[in-house]
Amino acid sequence: MMTFTLWDIVRNLLLGGALTLLLSMVAFVLGGLAALALLFARIAKHRPPRGLAQIYIEIFQGTPLLLQLFTLFFGLSLLGLDVPAWLAAGVGLMLFSSAYLAEIWRGCVESVPRGQWEAGASLALTYREQMRHVILPQAMRMAIAPTVGFAVQVVKGTAVTSIIGFAELTKTGSMIANATYQPFLVYGLVAIGYFLLCYPLSWYAQRLERRLYATRTN
Amino acid sequence: MTYQFDFSFIYEYRAMLAHGIAYTVYLTLVGGTVGTLIGTVGAICRTWDIKPFAGLYQCYVELFRNTPFLVQLFLIFFGLPSLGIRMSEGQAAILAIILNVGAYSTEIIRAGLQATPKGQIEAAQSLAFTRWQIFFYVMLRPALRKVWPALSSQIVISMLGSAVCSQISAEELTFVANFIQSRNFRAFETYFLTTAIYFAMAFLIRQSLNLIGRYAIVRRPLP
Amino acid sequence: MPLVRTNRLHKHFGKNHVLKGINLEVEEGEVVAIVGRSGSGKSTLLRALNGLETIDDGTIEVDGTALVAEQGDLRALRQKVGMVFQQFNLFPHLSAGQNVMLAPQIVKDTSKEEAEVIARSTLARVGLEHKFDAFPDQLSGGQQQRVAIARALAMSPKVLLCDEITSALDPELVNEVLMVVRQLASEGMTLIMVTHEMRFAREVGNKLVFMYEGRIHESGDPQTMFANPATPEFANFISSLD
Ligand SMILES: Nc1ncnc2c1ncn2[C@@H]1O[C@H](COP(=O)(O)OP(=O)(O)OP(=O)(O)O)[C@@H](O)[C@H]1O
Numbered sequence: 001m002m003t004f005t006l007w008d009i010v011r012n013l014l015l016g017g018a019l020t021l022l023l024s025m026v027a028f029v030l031g032g033l034a035a036l037a038l039l040f041a042r043i044a045k046h047r048p049p050r051g052l053a054q055i056y057i058e059i060f061q062g063t064p065l066l067l068q069l070f071t072l073f074f075g076l077s078l079l080g081l082d083v084p085a086w087l088a089a090g091v092g093l094m095l096f097s098s099a100y101l102a103e104i105w106r107g108c109v110e111s112v113p114r115g116q117w118e119a120g121a122s123l124a125l126t127y128r129e130q131m132r133h134v135i136l137p138q139a140m141r142m143a144i145a146p147t148v149g150f151a152v153q154v155v156k157g158t159a160v161t162s163i164i165g166f167a168e169l170t171k172t173g174s175m176i177a178n179a180t181y182q183p184f185l186v187y188g189l190v191a192i193g194y195f196l197l198c199y200p201l202s203w204y205a206q207r208l209e210r211r212l213y214a215t216r217t218n
Numbered sequence: 219m220t221y222q223f224d225f226s227f228i229y230e231y232r233a234m235l236a237h238g239i240a241y242t243v244y245l246t247l248v249g250g251t252v253g254t255l256i257g258t259v260g261a262i263c264r265t266w267d268i269k270p271f272a273g274l275y276q277c278y279v280e281l282f283r284n285t286p287f288l289v290q291l292f293l294i295f296f297g298l299p300s301l302g303i304r305m306s307e308g309q310a311a312i313l314a315i316i317l318n319v320g321a322y323s324t325e326i327i328r329a330g331l332q333a334t335p336k337g338q339i340e341a342a343q344s345l346a347f348t349r350w351q352i353f354f355y356v357m358l359r360p361a362l363r364k365v366w367p368a369l370s371s372q373i374v375i376s377m378l379g380s381a382v383c384s385q386i387s388a389e390e391l392t393f394v395a396n397f398i399q400s401r402n403f404r405a406f407e408t409y410f411l412t413t414a415i416y417f418a419m420a421f422l423i424r425q426s427l428n429l430i431g432r433y434a435i436v437r438r439p440l441p
Numbered sequence: 442m443p444l445v446r447t448n449r450l451h452k453h454f455g456k457n458h459v460l461k462g463i464n465l466e467v468e469e470g471e472v473v474a475i476v477g478r479s480g481s482g483k484s485t486l487l488r489a490l491n492g493l494e495t496i497d498d499g500t501i502e503v504d505g506t507a508l509v510a511e512q513g514d515l516r517a518l519r520q521k522v523g524m525v526f527q528q529f530n531l532f533p534h535l536s537a538g539q540n541v542m543l544a545p546q547i548v549k550d551t552s553k554e555e556a557e558v559i560a561r562s563t564l565a566r567v568g569l570e571h572k573f574d575a576f577p578d579q580l581s582g583g584q585q586q587r588v589a590i591a592r593a594l595a596m597s598p599k600v601l602l603c604d605e606i607t608s609a610l611d612p613e614l615v616n617e618v619l620m621v622v623r624q625l626a627s628e629g630m631t632l633i634m635v636t637h638e639m640r641f642a643r644e645v646g647n648k649l650v651f652m653y654e655g656r657i658h659e660s661g662d663p664q665t666m667f668a669n670p671a672t673p674e675f676a677n678f679i680s681s682l683d
């Protein structure tokens with residue numbers, strides 16, 4: 001039997017952690033871009049795009065991420081595509097993120113008071129111009145804190161991709177735990193790894209929120 | 219070559235599916251209720267800075283909110299036995315969910331308590347409410363009313379998250395789905411159907427929580 | 442030909458028939474004060490004149506640009522009609538100057554330099570040239586409302602609509618805004634204002650419009666109307682004020 005030193009364990013976990021980080025960033029950035037498209041559909045003037053975007057968002061917010069990954073993974077293989085785990089993980093997490101981000105951002109757009117739209121309209125700005133010059137700048141400011149907050153959910157969401165076999169931090173942890181028979185130590189280290197990734201984001205999101213709140217109330 | 223979709227397994231496995239659904243509902247109900255109680259206590263400790271619980275709660279909240287549920291589950295189920303704490307799959311699953319809901323609801327309820335206007339407390343004091351009455355009627359009830367939507371969402375999110383309990387073989391819905399697809403080799407249909415069931419459950423749980431919120435927390439006055 | 446003319450204007454909110462055939466004519470340079478009870482449709486009328494509410498029937502014509510129910514060129518109409526709101530509605534992410542510069546730049550393709558010149562001079566008209574770089578949350582309510590007036594003026598509208606523009610202000614800030622309006626009136630600006638300041642309506646207005654349950658119930662010269670109310674409803678309305 002192979003023996004693992006603590007350093008062996010940590011080294012392997014760091015590798016898995018790097019993949020977790022990479023997957024999180026890819027899913028967050030691509031998901032954010034998709035969310036932008038989704039957002040504009042969701043707040044469009046016309047009904048069809050609004051309805052479609054709403055259905056998409058409700059499906060992804062109303063079902064477990066794990067099942068989304070399973071369905072995607074096995075659905076694609078039905079189409080004859082042999083998807084590697086990393087691809088299914090990336091695409092799945094991206095779709096998941098896009099739905100949540102679009103909904104968060106829609107909330108921000110809608111919390112801009114109606115009077116702002118009307119002031120823009122009364123100055124003869126078109127809908128697009130009102131959106132671009134009046135609404136979005138204000139909504140973006142409000143969106144920063146919850147968006148950073150959601151990044152934490154994305155990082156945590158990557159753990160679920162271990163179940164479809166993507167060798168990120170949790171999967172690496174499981175393999176080492178099985179090999180070393182030291183589950184408490186290994187999963188403890190894994191948890192610490194996630195905490196180190198997530199806590200700074202949570203902290204920053206809270207600070208942003210408090211600052212925004214402070215400027216709004218005085 | 220065309221693939222024929224086949225959902226006929228539903229009938230064959232209906233009892234198992236029902237068991238899985240019931241198990242997931244159980245995890246959600248017990249996790250949501252006990253978790254919310256823990257969260258209420260936590261919110262009280264944090265709001266009044268009751269030492270040393272306020273600090274302990276803060277650590278607990280941050281730890282659970284900044285690590286994945288799956289890892290918490292593994293740590294409880296696989297890790298704790300090496301400290302001599304042994305649990306069944308079901309016990310580990312429900313414990314993990316309770317702790318998770320507890321952590322999130324602590325912060326949610328705390329936000330509600332902190333939003334109590336000072337004037338309301340003073341008004342109640344001037345009406346000679348006792349401390350306990352002030353806390354219950356002026357702070358907690360309005361706070362719960364205010365944060366009920368956020369709390370409901372969190373409970374639904376926990377229900378959806380409970381799917382990963384299948385990984386420690388707790389017999390909830392996803393575990394059942396895994397089992398069925400290993401028998402019938404119809405992975406896509408099985409998972410698709412299971413996803414749809416979760417969707418319906420999320421909808422129903424949200425509606426029920428809305429109803430509870432409307433009638434039990436807001437307390438519509440009788441006509 | 443009148444500058445503003447509405448013809449049989451109708452508006453419903455669901456079953457609520459809010460405007461029941463409004464015929465209003467406003468000549469160039471006229472200052473019209475609209476008064477009436479809460480819910481009589483004053484705001485709705487004003488908002489319809491600016492295309493903020495769609496109309497169900499009738500026409501609106503401003504300086505030859507017609508707006509027919511459910512269609513028409515809103516952009517052209519709104520360039521001729523400026524609006525000032527009760528709640529100011531300044532853009533909080535822009536400075537006072539930028540608030541004023543925004544629309545000329547976007548809608549009229551004015552260059553930035555030119556827009557700044559316009560903004561400085563309109564801010565000067567409301568006495569706030571020194572607040573060019575201040576943000577809305579650094580200004581008092583009265584100052585914010587004056588910036589909002591400047592913002593509307595920067596588009597050189599033919600007519601300015603004011604909906605209870607002093608109602609959200611602390612009493613001591615009301616006068617500075619009324620002074621600006623008075624100044625505009627004396628410069629020949631066409632004004633249509635909904636107001637609760639009866640004294641002001643009487644002094645500055647050339648025409649008084651009393652709205653009652655979605656109709657123009659009585660209108661004419663303010664002095665005459667106040668002295669001899671023609672309808673019991675208007676008489677009632679005035680006596681309820683003191
Ligand atoms: N967006 C809306 N949706 C539905 N009903 C509306 C809307 N806006 C106004 N109303 C209704 O139309 C009627 C006229 O409202 P309007 O705001 O024009 O009155 P007003 O004369 O300006 O009153 P106030 O003096 O209170 O400002 C009211 O009964 C009001 O409830």
Ligand SMILES: [Mg+2]
Binds near residue numbers: 483484485
């Ligand atoms: Mg009004």
